[in-house]
Amino acid sequence: MRNTKTSETLDRFNVDTEKSVSEKGEGRPRRVRWMGIARPYRYDLKKMDRLFIRVLKLAYCRFYPFELDLDLTKCWAKPTNTRSKLSQRHTQSRSATTMSPETAPPLIAAQLNYLLSHFPLVVKIENKWSGSKYYPGILDRFTLVISYCLDVIKWDIIFDAESPMAAPDVIFGPDDENFQQFLVLRGEEEGDTKSPKNFLNDWNSRDPTQLMLLIQELRDQYMSFQKKCVAEVDDDRLKFEISTIVAREGIEMHMSSGVDKPEEVKFSVPLLDMNINKMVPGCPWKHKQKIYLQVIYPVEKKYVSTPSAPRLKLVSTTELKSIFSIDDVKLPTWLNGMCMAEYLPHLEESLENQVLEAVSLIDVRRRFIEALALQFGRPLEADPVFCRKATFLAASGVFTFLVHVLISTQFPKQQPELMLQSSQHFNSQGAPIKSLFLTEYPWSPRWEIPLMAERICDYLTDEALNFKRYCNEPQLQH
Incomplete structure (x- = not known):
């Protein structure tokens, strides 16, 4: 029977070890103090506190920001062959850093x-x-x-x-x-x-x-x-264009040339000094929405008498397409002898009116969704910011289905697209059966909004029967 006062759980910072003597007078292996911590030989490693090993890992990772898997038993075991052990330790240090x-x-x-x-x-x-x-x-x-x-x-x-x-x-x-x-x-x-x-x-x-x-x-x-x-290009027209627009903020330019392509200068001109983000309440846009005019001038030779017109293109930030599509904008004609200083004011005036109209159409789409809610009931889903889509639950007898309404930025000039989705029929892949987009229904942009919603409801009353027969077709189930 051993007479010992040493606890099995070692104190990490203050360990007073005692020499335990058995009845036969044989002592246990002594613990050697190392940096204030009791360091046992390999015979007592299993009794080490696991939290202590975790602290060593965190301390090591503090200076070496990698995910480590330290094996302390290999570091503290008595080496049998010094030369081979050093090579093993070098290899293990690489493999341990996983x-x-x-x-x-x-x-x-x-x-x-x-x-x-x-x-x-x-x-x-x-x-x-x-x-x-x-x-x-x-x-x-x-x-x-x-x-x-x-x-x-x-x-x-x-x-x-x-x-x-x-x-x-x-x-x-x-x-x-x-x-x-x-x-x-x-x-x-x-x-x-x-x-x-x-x-x-x-x-x-x-x-x-x-x-x-x-x-x-x-x-x-x-x-x-x-x-x-660009300033070093030997082209009088380019130098004149730069001098007329140099006062505008945010203009970027790029000189491109190469063996297989002609020399040309590209301008990026920001348009509309207005904060579109603040015009749309609750918009989730991270970056400021802008519209740019891309102007590409070919570098003309000295002997060219009539300079060619630049290539023009409108470009906008991606998120702006939620309310305004620049693809629908028709650029003014570039007349002979015109410069950018003359062209930009007319373009900006036209764009400003179209952007203001696009923002006002958000409220028109919102009132249209509210009118549909009077016919179908409260929507299951709806776009609360741009009012571009809504989903309603409808029924024709015992046949229930969803009505997806996709509203264009050109509403009411362009009628909404409708899609029906069955809640009772599924195809062989387990996906609900949907109809194609429906656009062939009575519509006039001059109607009042309540009448638009009413005519859509009347159309879907008959279309629901056709969609039900479509869902019950055998080829859709297999």
Whole structure:
């Protein structure tokens, strides 16, 4: 029988060990104090507190931001062969650092997440890959797709998973070989504290805003670089156009040239100095909605007497299509001898009237859905912001079905599309049977809104019987 006062659960920070002596006078293996913690030999490892091992893992991960799986028994066991043990330990340290696939180190992931959620313009990540030899599952390199001049520029951002606290490298596109030289010369001339070089020199990996600020500064410098390239073009008409619109804010330009394509200058001109976001109550838009005019000028030769008209195209942000489609806008004609300073006022006046009308049509669609509710009952689903769709529950005898109403931005000029969906019939894949879009029903945009809803209800009374027969056809069930 052993006489011992040592508890089975070791105190992590203050352990007073005693030498236990049995009745025969034989003592247990002594515990050796190591950094204030009782360190047992391998015979007593099973009695170690598991929480202590967890604390060591957290402390290690604090300085090495990887997911670790430490095996302390291998570190504390008595080595049998020193040379082979060292080689084993080197191999085990690599295999123990197991990374979850398709992930980025925490410091790099924080930079990416902040960039994607706070960058003022549209930015996306196109490709992700690993450049690490020892951690191939860790993604530390990616391609950024940044919107510029109604197009995109692609830059490769190169981090190092083995040194996540280091600043990244940036590789520009093949068409921007002179951009890096421009950055070097501009930094030497101005000595700006916000230059990309200073961002990289003062890189703080624990500040998640660093990557976003770097990309924003690089994009601003890229805009200055393109303006410099356009100003060097030997074309009198282009120089005159730039002089007439240089006072407008937000204009971006891009010079494109190559072996297989002619030289041309692209302008991105923002239109309508109005906040469309505030005009739509409750809109979920993250970015400010804008409409742009894309103007592409071919670089003319000196001997050309009559300059050709530029190519014009309206472009809007994606979310704006919920209330206004620029595809329905007819651009004014570009007359001979006209410049952008003359063309833009007429275009903006026409666009402003159409946008105001599109915003007012939201309330018209809302009143139409309310009129349908008087015929079908309260909708099961409805778009509360843009009022573009609604779903109602209807019945014809014992046959119940859903009525999906899809409303165009051109309502009431364009009639809504109807789709019926059975709640009792399913196809062989288990999906509910639906009808095709129904548009061949009585309609006039001059009707009052209550009459529109009433005529749709009358039409569906007869169409429900046809849809029921369609659902009962044998080929739809098998």
